[in-house]
Every structure is written in structure tokens, then in C-alpha cells.
Amino acid sequence: MTTPAPATAPPLRIGAACTGWIGGWALHGPVTAGARATVTFVASRDRDRARRHAEANSVPAYGSWPELLMCSDVDAVYLATPNSDHLTKARQAVLAGKHVLCEKPLSCDASAVEELLALAARRGVLVQEAYHYRDHPAVARVLAALRAGAIGRVRRITVDYGWLLDRPCDVRLRPELDGGAFLDVGCYGVDLLHSLVPGTWSVLDVQAVRGPTGVDLESRARLALRSPHPVRAEVRAALRAPATVCEAHIEGTEGAVRLLSPFAPVPPPGAGTAGLGFRAEWEHSAGAPIEPVPIRAATSYHHQLDAFAARVASRAPAETAALVSRARVLAEVRNRMEKNR
Ligand SMILES: NC(=O)c1ccc[n+]([C@@H]2O[C@H](COP(=O)([O-])OP(=O)(O)OC[C@H]3O[C@@H](n4cnc5c(N)ncnc54)[C@H](OP(=O)(O)O)[C@@H]3O)[C@@H](O)[C@H]2O)c1
Missing domain, CATH: 3.30.360.10 (Dihydrodipicolinate Reductase; domain 2)
Structure with missing residues (x-):
């Protein structure tokens, strides 16, 4: 589902909730290598960690997650927190008018994913699950x-x-x-x-x-x-x-x-x-x-960032049916695991 980026689109300004390992590989590395995005804010539960991470990656601003959501220099968020945290943060970002690139899996709650995508469509923002490999x-x-x-x-x-x-x-x-x-x-x-x-x-x-x-x-x-x-x-x-x-x-x-x-x-x-x-x-x-x-x-992460920026710029729709279906399958797998305990 790669969408060509309008050549004139300015780089997408990303607020990052990721101070872990994947942030370097999936976000800061590609940005440094010339992906069509820039990181304008780093959020962490720990202010000092946010500062260190921002300094290490030449990001101009840092702070808490609520501060990230209020930052007018952030168009989109990249979420790479633990899986259980994705849906809540994605919803909060959508309510704040930000696009969302969320690490996999977004959620195992298919009806919540459906509601989130409907909300995102009403707010005119894109929610994408970060299956980077498909963009290579x-x-x-x-x-x-x-x-x-x-x-x-x-x-x-x-x-x-x-x-x-x-x-x-x-x-x-x-x-x-x-x-x-x-x-x-x-x-x-x-x-x-x-x-x-x-x-x-x-x-x-x-x-x-x-x-x-x-x-x-x-x-x-x-x-x-x-x-x-x-x-x-x-x-x-x-x-x-x-x-x-x-x-x-x-x-x-x-x-x-x-x-x-x-x-x-x-x-x-x-x-x-x-x-x-x-x-x-x-x-x-x-x-x-x-x-x-x-x-x-x-890397596939570099292609993913470019493709995400292009989809945002061209107002591409979310892949709603697949996002909901994946969540439903993951929930069913987990339910079966629980029953087999
Ligand atoms: N696409 C890929 O190739 C790939 C590769 C690795 C991971 N991932 C995905 O990325 C996500 C993070 O994985 P990771 O290996 O990077 O994890 P990690 O290194 O442990 O980092 C997770 C980050 O989330 C925050 N965090 C930790 N515990 C939290 C909690 N209880 N509540 C809220 N935030 C918390 C931490 O930031 P602060 O403490 O600074 O707030 C931490 O930096 C997962 O969803 C994983 O599936 C994807």
C-alpha cells in the first residue's frame, strides 16, 4: 500500500514515545539517513530520560506524554511503548489531532480498534500499525x-x-x-x-x-x-x-x-x-x-517512515478491515491460550 509522496510535502513532524531500543532503528536512524520526517519531541515517563534521549538524537524538545500531545510542532506520534499501552496512547493522540504510527500490535480488542479508526476518520488523522516490512x-x-x-x-x-x-x-x-x-x-x-x-x-x-x-x-x-x-x-x-x-x-x-x-x-x-x-x-x-x-x-523502517509521511500527505485512508481483523485474530489466539492453560 505504498503511496507516492507529494514531492512538495514538508517533512512530517513526529513526536516520539520511544526511549527504548527500537526508537533508534525505526525512527532516529531513518530520519538521520534522510527519511521524509523529522523528530520534534521525545516523551518519556521520566523527564531526565526524555532529555537524555532528545540530546542524544538532536531532538529540539522533550517532556511528558501530555506535553507531547499539546506540542503544536508535532503532526504525528510514533508509539513504541509496551503493547498494553498502545491503544490508550493512540486514542489520546487521535483526540489531540495527531496522526499515529503505532508499533505492532496496536491492540487485541477489535471493537476498540474499530472505534479508534472511526474516531480518527472523523478527526481527519491516519492511524497505521507499524508492519514496516511491507513497505520495503x-x-x-x-x-x-x-x-x-x-x-x-x-x-x-x-x-x-x-x-x-x-x-x-x-x-x-x-x-x-x-x-x-x-x-x-x-x-x-x-x-x-x-x-x-x-x-x-x-x-x-x-x-x-x-x-x-x-x-x-x-x-x-x-x-x-x-x-x-x-x-x-x-x-x-x-x-x-x-x-x-x-x-x-x-x-x-x-x-x-x-x-x-x-x-x-x-x-x-x-x-x-x-x-x-x-x-x-x-x-x-x-x-x-x-x-x-x-x-x-x-531499511524497511526508512521506507515505512517515507510511506507513512506520504500517506498522511495524500490523506490515504487507514486499512480498517485488516486492522480490525488482525486484532480479532490476536484476541482469539490469546483466548484459546487462556482456555488451554
Ligand atoms: N517493529 C519492530 O521491528 C519492533 C522491534 C522491537 C520492538 N517493537 C515494538 O516496540 C514496542 C516497544 O518495544 P521495545 O523493545 O522498544 O521496548 P523497550 O525497549 O522496553 O521500550 C519501551 C519503552 O516504553 C516505555 N515503557 C516501558 N514500560 C512502560 C510502561 N509500563 N508503561 C508505559 N511505557 C512504558 C519506556 O519508556 P520510558 O520509560 O522512557 O517512558 C521504554 O523506553 C513493542 O510494542 C514492540 O512490539 C517493534
Whole structure:
């Protein structure tokens, strides 16, 4: 869903609620590298941390979240706080008239997401969930080819995303902050299903292995889309994979493809076996071969920022149906995990 940026649009002014690791990779790095955005405010629960983060990244203003919302130099917010905090902050930002780029997952509450998007539409602001990989041109070309029938009709999708989390105090290990493997990396698989075959996905069954804090350290969900043609899927997520695994296998009526590192097209340093970046290995395909787009230095986060700024400038609509459906699927996966306890 990349939208060309109007060449005349000024850089989008972003207020950042992110003093954690991902802020550097997803926001400050791309801005420094020339993305069409600038960071005008950093918010933290701790004023001193906000100041240090602002100074380290040459951001002119800092303060609390309420101060960020009142700042007239902020057009949009980037939310990279724990998962449980996303929906509340996104709603507050929309009420303050700010566009929202929210880290995944936005929420597991589909009706709240629906209300948020309706509110955003009334206020004339965009809410986008940060599935950055889709904005990378190499991934976007392959997804578009698959949607156009490169392997015929998609029949089966298997997604594996796992890494080794070795920080005992990480937010992902805290159930009250909506931690766990499925919400951390399984959500990418759920996004890929919706991207390839939009519609109403149902959860068939879920298995999870929990850690001492109660969050799932490994989980798998089997899903199905019944109409118009049946599609089956399995999404596997892990926070205790011995080495990073990031791949998807997609089978169609006329071929198949293996996507390597689809969710980290230009991977961060130390990304293990996913460190080679995105590749598509076509097992066979219908029609002409799909020319790969070379992986260059600009990261998927850089492309995401450019695309987000372009969507804001062109007043592109939110991808409402997919946002709501992803939230519904994630909620169902969590409910099944609870029932299986
Ligand atoms: N797109 C990607 O590739 C990617 C990669 C990593 C993470 N993420 C997403 O980014 C989000 C943050 O992950 P992270 O690894 O960056 O986490 P993190 O390093 O722990 O940072 C989270 C930030 O949120 C704030 N925070 C911490 N606990 C909070 C709480 N209880 N309530 C409100 N704010 C709190 C902290 O800022 P202050 O203490 O300064 O307020 C902290 O800097 C998650 O949603 C995750 O899924 C995405």
C-alpha cells in the first residue's frame, strides 16, 4: 500500500514515545539517513530520560506524554511503548489531532480498534500499525506478485518467526504489558496472512509453552479462511529460539515460494541466520519470473517512515478491515491460550 509522496510535502513532524531500543532503528536512524520526517519531541515517563534521549538524537524538545500531545510542532506520534499501552496512547493522540504510527500490535480488542479508526476518520488523522516490512520495495514486489497469482491461488501459508530473548526484565516477559511470543512476533505472521489473502481468518487451534512469568515463550496457531476458496495457515512464534528464524512458505495451486527473512528485509546487526536479508526462493511459479528488487542500505523502517509521511500527505485512508481483523485474530489466539492453560 505504498503511496507516492507529494514531492512538495514538508517533512512530517513526529513526536516520539520511544526511549527504548527500537526508537533508534525505526525512527532516529531513518530520519538521520534522510527519511521524509523529522523528530520534534521525545516523551518519556521520566523527564531526565526524555532529555537524555532528545540530546542524544538532536531532538529540539522533550517532556511528558501530555506535553507531547499539546506540542503544536508535532503532526504525528510514533508509539513504541509496551503493547498494553498502545491503544490508550493512540486514542489520546487521535483526540489531540495527531496522526499515529503505532508499533505492532496496536491492540487485541477489535471493537476498540474499530472505534479508534472511526474516531480518527472523523478527526481527519491516519492511524497505521507499524508492519514496516511491507513497505520495503523488495518485499512489496513479491507480495504484489503473489496477490496477482504468481503461484496461482494461495492454498497454504506457514510462517515461523522466533528469536532468543535473553533479557530477564524485558517487557515481552510481562503478562500485564501484553508480552509473549505471539504478540511479539506471531503478529507478523497474522499480518502476512491478511496481506496475502484478505478476509475473515478463523483460529482453529492454538498451542503454547509458557515461561515462569506466564507469557508464551513458544506458540503456534492454525488458522483457516473459508471463503471464497479454503486457505490453511500455521503461524509459529518463539522467544526462545536457539537462533533467529524468520521465514514463510506459501503454497499455491500453481507453485510455491519460500520467503527468507521477510519481516527483517534489511536485518539489524546480530540477526543470526536472518542476517542475509530478504530473499524469495520460487519453487515454481505461474507466468514470468519475478525480478528481485536489490536490497540496498535503506531499511524497511526508512521506507515505512517515507510511506507513512506520504500517506498522511495524500490523506490515504487507514486499512480498517485488516486492522480490525488482525486484532480479532490476536484476541482469539490469546483466548484459546487462556482456555488451554
Ligand atoms: N517493529 C519492530 O521491528 C519492533 C522491534 C522491537 C520492538 N517493537 C515494538 O516496540 C514496542 C516497544 O518495544 P521495545 O523493545 O522498544 O521496548 P523497550 O525497549 O522496553 O521500550 C519501551 C519503552 O516504553 C516505555 N515503557 C516501558 N514500560 C512502560 C510502561 N509500563 N508503561 C508505559 N511505557 C512504558 C519506556 O519508556 P520510558 O520509560 O522512557 O517512558 C521504554 O523506553 C513493542 O510494542 C514492540 O512490539 C517493534
